[in-house]
Amino acid sequence: MDAETAHKHARRLMDEAAALSGDETVALIEKHVAPNYGLLSRDPVVKAEGPWLYCKSGKKIFDGVAAYSAANLGHGHPLVREALKAFLGSHAPTVLGRFLPDPWLALFGRKITEMTGFERFLPANGGVEGPEAAIKLARRWAHQVKGVKGTPTILYADQCFHGRTLTVTQMFVEEEKAARDGFGPWPAGFKRIPYNDLAAIEAAVDEHTAAIMVEPIQGEGGINIPDEGYLRALIELGRQHNFLVIFDEVQTGWARTGELFCWMHEGPEARPDIMCIGKSVSGGYAPVAGILASEKLMKLFGPGSHGSTFGGCPISSCIAYAALHAIEEEKLVEQAQEKGEWLAERLAAIAERAPRIKEVRGKGMMFGIELTHDGPDGHHFTELLLEKGAIIKDTHHWVLRFTPPIVASKQDLEFALSCLEEVFCGQTADA
Numbered sequence: 215m216d217a218e219t220a221h222k223h224a225r226r227l228m229d230e231a232a233a234l235s236g237d238e239t240v241a242l243i244e245k246h247v248a249p250n251y252g253l254l255s256r257d258p259v260v261k262a263e264g265p266w267l268y269c270k271s272g273k274k275i276f277d278g279v280a281a282y283s284a285a286n287l288g289h290g291h292p293l294v295r296e297a298l299k300a301f302l303g304s305h306a307p308t309v310l311g312r313f314l315p316d317p318w319l320a321l322f323g324r325k326i327t328e329m330t331g332f333e334r335f336l337p338a339n340g341g342v343e344g345p346e347a348a349i350k351l352a353r354r355w356a357h358q359v360k361g362v363k364g365t366p367t368i369l370y371a372d373q374c375f376h377g378r379t380l381t382v383t384q385m386f387v388e389e390e391k392a393a394r395d396g397f398g399p400w401p402a403g404f405k406r407i408p409y410n411d412l413a414a415i416e417a418a419v420d421e422h423t424a425a426i427m428v429e430p431i432q433g434e435g436g437i438n439i440p441d442e443g444y445l446r447a448l449i450e451l452g453r454q455h456n457f458l459v460i461f462d463e464v465q466t467g468w469a470r471t472g473e474l475f476c477w478m479h480e481g482p483e484a485r486p487d488i489m490c491i492g493k494s495v496s497g498g499y500a501p502v503a504g505i506l507a508s509e510k511l512m513k514l515f516g517p518g519s520h521g522s523t524f525g526g527c528p529i530s531s532c533i534a535y536a537a538l539h540a541i542e543e544e545k546l547v548e549q550a551q552e553k554g555e556w557l558a559e560r561l562a563a564i565a566e567r568a569p570r571i572k573e574v575r576g577k578g579m580m581f582g583i584e585l586t587h588d589g590p591d592g593h594h595f596t597e598l599l600l601e602k603g604a605i606i607k608d609t610h611h612w613v614l615r616f617t618p619p620i621v622a623s624k625q626d627l628e629f630a631l632s633c634l635e636e637v638f639c640g641q642t643a644d645a
């Protein structure tokens with residue numbers, strides 16, 4: 215196809231999308247797309263900038279969950295947008311077999327290892343591929359290095375969330391029927407332990423233990439923050455009992471909690487053997503994820519052991535390389551610290567006057583607003599907040615997750631606070 219034909223055809227595609235009404239959009243999704251997600255709104259989002267989403271109807275919504283922390287840099291960060299435009303203009307290949315060298319993967323690989331202090335990076339696509347790869351690596355280490363005979367065991371935490379593939383689906387608690395039922399039998403070699411309970415780990419560890427995998431703060435589980443020192447103690451236990459420690463920073467990473475990664479709050483001794491990353495590593499522009507580990511561990515993944523057609527492809531690598539620069543240029547960590555402290559105070563003041571708020575907890579700009587159980591649950595409040603113009607979404611029925619884009623200005627954040635104030639205290643903030 216020549217360039218002019220392609221241009222005209224692409225224009226028609228854009229016009230087609232622009233002409234779809236809200237009802238038509240919803241009807242097409244409901245007819246043709248698997249019903250594995252329910253819709254909260256019937257007003258399509260057609261534009262996004264920074265923390266704001268713009269709907270077909272003209273309504274403007276504050277994205278108070280930052281697309282589940284994939285948009286820590288806000289939507290459409292200009293540095294990533296410009297890099298992507300230049301990349302496309304350069305006619306670089308968007309995808310390549312990994313048997314061919316690509317300058318973008320070279321630059322991305324160097325940057326991500328320098329920023330995180332790990333020696334090697336394994337690139338992947340969706341966040342869940344991180345835990346999957348980490349489990350494979352831990353099992354191989356258990357068989358080939360630790361010398362486990364039989365089935366190596368991976369310990370995981372009660373109320374964890376690591377994604378939706380078969381391996382990690384069994385990790386949902388039994389009450390989570392929609393997530394679990396009908397998907398068994400489960401792969402062997404996994405053991406659930408309570409979160410934030412070191413004694414339980416000591417009791418569970420045996421000669422088959424390959425690794426423990428935890429989120430440094432449980433996100434989906436309801437913003438559960440472990441005691442100070444828990445992460446460091448896990449590393450210590452791993453050394454004592456010869457098992458690996460995997461931290462899933464897919465949601466807590468990239469400045470969300472006020473450090474580049476959440477384990478960094480506990481100092482360098484809390485560095486895990488394997489770290490899973492995803493979401494904001496691409497500035498929300500593309501599915502990019504993966505794991506980081508030492509040279510020694512990653513060497514267990516020789517050619518043929520693991521891979522993905524699109525993992526580390528040139529276009530993803532270029533996007534992520536630009537997003538990592540944006541994270542530094544924006545001083546995202548400092549922003550999360552400063553605005554996080556300010557938000558914590560403001561949220562605590564709202565909670566004091568809101569009978570239905572039991573507790574507000576958080577770190578950096580990752581907050582959970584826990585509700586009392588004597589009335590409608592979190593979903594009801596999510597709907598009320600959306601009516602006011604903010605997405606602050608329920609998880610586990612009684613907790614609202616508030617994880618706004620870190621680049622949101624205080625003025626933008628004031629809007630979200632005023633929505634919370636109106637919904638929970640019945641009046642507008644003085645902002």
Ligand SMILES: Cc1ncc(COP(=O)(O)O)c(C=O)c1O
Pocket residue numbers: 282340341342343375376377378429433434462463464465466492493
């Ligand atoms: C801690 C954690 N791990 C893994 C995942 C899975 O990421 P994805 O949905 O991109 O597969 C998520 C998603 O929310 C997450 O919060």
